[in-house]
Amino acid sequence: MTKPLLELIGVEKSFGPNHVLRGVDIDVAPGRSLVILGGSGSGKSVMLKNALGLMTPDAGKIVFDGEDVTHDQGKEREAMRARVGMLFQSGALFDSLTVWENVAFRLLNADKMKRSDAKDQAIETLKKVRLGASVADLRPAEISGGMQKRVALARAIITKPDLIFFDEPTTGLDPITADAINDLIIEQVKALGAAAVSITHDMASARKVADEIAMLYEGKIIWRGPASEIDHSGNDHVDQFVHGRADGPIQPAL
Amino acid sequence: MSDASTTSSGGFPNPLAWLGRGTLGLLSEIGRISIFSGRTGLAAFSPPWNLTQLWKQIVAIGFYSLPVVGLSAVFIGAALALNIYTGGNRFGAEQFVPNIVVLGITRELGATITGLMLAGRVTAGIAAEIGAMKVTEQIDALKTLSANPFRYLYAPRFLAAALTLPILVLVADIIGVMGGWLVSVYALDFDSTTYIRNTVDFLTMEDVSVGLIKAVIFGMVIALMGCYQGSKSSAGATGVGRAATLSMVGAAVLVLAANYVLSTFFVQIGI
Ligand SMILES: Nc1ncnc2c1ncn2[C@@H]1O[C@H](COP(=O)(O)OP(=O)(O)OP(=O)(O)O)[C@@H](O)[C@H]1O
Ligand SMILES: [Mg+2]
Numbered sequence: 001m002t003k004p005l006l007e008l009i010g011v012e013k014s015f016g017p018n019h020v021l022r023g024v025d026i027d028v029a030p031g032r033s034l035v036i037l038g039g040s041g042s043g044k045s046v047m048l049k050n051a052l053g054l055m056t057p058d059a060g061k062i063v064f065d066g067e068d069v070t071h072d073q074g075k076e077r078e079a080m081r082a083r084v085g086m087l088f089q090s091g092a093l094f095d096s097l098t099v100w101e102n103v104a105f106r107l108l109n110a111d112k113m114k115r116s117d118a119k120d121q122a123i124e125t126l127k128k129v130r131l132g133a134s135v136a137d138l139r140p141a142e143i144s145g146g147m148q149k150r151v152a153l154a155r156a157i158i159t160k161p162d163l164i165f166f167d168e169p170t171t172g173l174d175p176i177t178a179d180a181i182n183d184l185i186i187e188q189v190k191a192l193g194a195a196a197v198s199i200t201h202d203m204a205s206a207r208k209v210a211d212e213i214a215m216l217y218e219g220k221i222i223w224r225g226p227a228s229e230i231d232h233s234g235n236d237h238v239d240q241f242v243h244g245r246a247d248g249p250i251q252p253a254l
Numbered sequence: 255m256s257d258a259s260t261t262s263s264g265g266f267p268n269p270l271a272w273l274g275r276g277t278l279g280l281l282s283e284i285g286r287i288s289i290f291s292g293r294t295g296l297a298a299f300s301p302p303w304n305l306t307q308l309w310k311q312i313v314a315i316g317f318y319s320l321p322v323v324g325l326s327a328v329f330i331g332a333a334l335a336l337n338i339y340t341g342g343n344r345f346g347a348e349q350f351v352p353n354i355v356v357l358g359i360t361r362e363l364g365a366t367i368t369g370l371m372l373a374g375r376v377t378a379g380i381a382a383e384i385g386a387m388k389v390t391e392q393i394d395a396l397k398t399l400s401a402n403p404f405r406y407l408y409a410p411r412f413l414a415a416a417l418t419l420p421i422l423v424l425v426a427d428i429i430g431v432m433g434g435w436l437v438s439v440y441a442l443d444f445d446s447t448t449y450i451r452n453t454v455d456f457l458t459m460e461d462v463s464v465g466l467i468k469a470v471i472f473g474m475v476i477a478l479m480g481c482y483q484g485s486k487s488s489a490g491a492t493g494v495g496r497a498a499t500l501s502m503v504g505a506a507v508l509v510l511a512a513n514y515v516l517s518t519f520f521v522q523i524g525i
Binding site for chain 2: 087088092094106110
């Protein structure tokens with residue numbers, strides 16, 4: 001088995017009395033696609049933000065490409081982020097910039113690429129998420145929610161990062177576009193050899209893109225296995241989630 | 255309300271606990287603002303500079319503030335002339351209106367009025383904009399795209415405010431003096447030529463510089479308060495609104511406090 005590109009070891013994170021992550025252990029290797037399942041509010045987004053260094057874990061370690069990056073700042077942190085792409089759950093597009101400037105943001109700023117070249121590359125990447133050149137000069141506020149999501153996706157993959165986080169990539173998309181996004185994620189992993197960590201509630205998407213599936217529950221990874229085993233995991237929590245039943249061990253906190 | 259440590263038996267806040275907590279809160283807030291200001295200053299005074307962003311902010315902060323600054327200044331100058339005339343009348347000193355107007359405007363009112371108006375227009379605007387970026391995860395997105403928010407967002411606003419405030423104050427000085435002249439000539443029967451001659455004779459480079467140096471400091475305060483409150487804005491429209499209000503109040507009070515401190519300093523060194 002190849003060496004993991006990213007490892008989370010015993011990661012804990014609380015907000016006041018709210019103990020969100022209680023010792024998360026997970027890893028992903030280059031060329032592999034990991035899908036994380038978990039109920040709403042279970043801490044999936046918080047886990048990604050800790051992995052990226054947008055939040056600092058209270059305890060535990062984040063290891064990227066063999067280096068402990070948990071408390072990295074400045075140059076070391078930049079070096080890591082240059083190799084990582086992130087699709088935020090909310091899109092997080094810059095509303096003062098046009099669509100293409102959003103997609104090409106890293107090329108224009110960190111990489112100092114010429115604007116005309118950056119724009120060509122942005123339009124090329126927009127095509128991959130099934131958006132035409134006509135949206136390039138619009139502002140994020142002028143396009144639909146699903147289109148914003150895809151623009152954000154284009155921004156996350158434009159530099160062909162080694163590690164990509166997708167926080168609910170297919171939420172809010174029609175089934176055809178969603179499937180195109182699934183293919184795109186697979187292409188990033190299989191053709192470009194990236195490691196992908198996706199969060200999704202969409203089981204069809206999970207089955208299609210995942211090599212491995214893991215489930216986050218009460219701040220820990222309670223199950224992890226090959227995607228093919230998701231239907232016979234032998235874990236009641238996973239079964240309940242996969243079949244979307246309200247009855248079962250997972251009860252909403254009221 | 256049910257927190258036992260802050261409420262005494264009667265249900266009123268325990269004043270000592272309240273005072274203690276308030277003081278600690280204030281101290282740590284000052285600490286956080288200082289660190290934030292230090293990091294912004296460092297980003298502002300060291301390369302690389304983001305010139306595109308700087309230019310955008312100069313236009314947003316400087317150019318678009320011209321109307322509000324001009325209008326405020328003309329009314330302040332006019333009211334000042336009127337009041338000095340009435341006050342001076344009591345001991346036959348009406349003829350000093352042009353002198354006191356130009357002194358008051360250049361040393362004091364031009365800068366304070368500009369500072370206060372921009373604490374409203376600019377600080378609240380910056381806080382709302384940065385706050386909205388914070389709560390929609392755009393600041394996190396900036397970081398993941400290797401753009402440092404101190405360089406990309408805060409430093410350009412800081413520099414733009416520090417650079418444009420003196421220009422705005424200069425404009426306020428000119429328009430404020432004009433406001434005084436208008437009232438004096440058209441309402442108080444001053445002779446226009448004499449009024450202008452007295453103004454020019456009494457005007458000194460020192461007085462003007464005092465106002466301009468104050469303006470640089472006010473500009474820094476205005477931008478820093480907006481960026482700081484915005485950057486720690488909590489989620490939702492209420493969070494952003496609160497950040498805008500807090501930043502505006504903070505900037506206005508700090509502008510007035512800084513004005514007093516700077517005035518004392520300039521008097522001490524004899525300017
Ligand atoms: N910045 C923050 N400050 C305080 N609490 C937070 C913060 N971010 C997240 N939380 C809390 O952490 C918990 C997990 O949030 P998170 O966004 O990770 O959920 P999630 O698993 O991504 O849910 P969803 O599927 O709905 O996106 C929630 O209880 C949330 O209130
Ligand atoms: Mg989430």
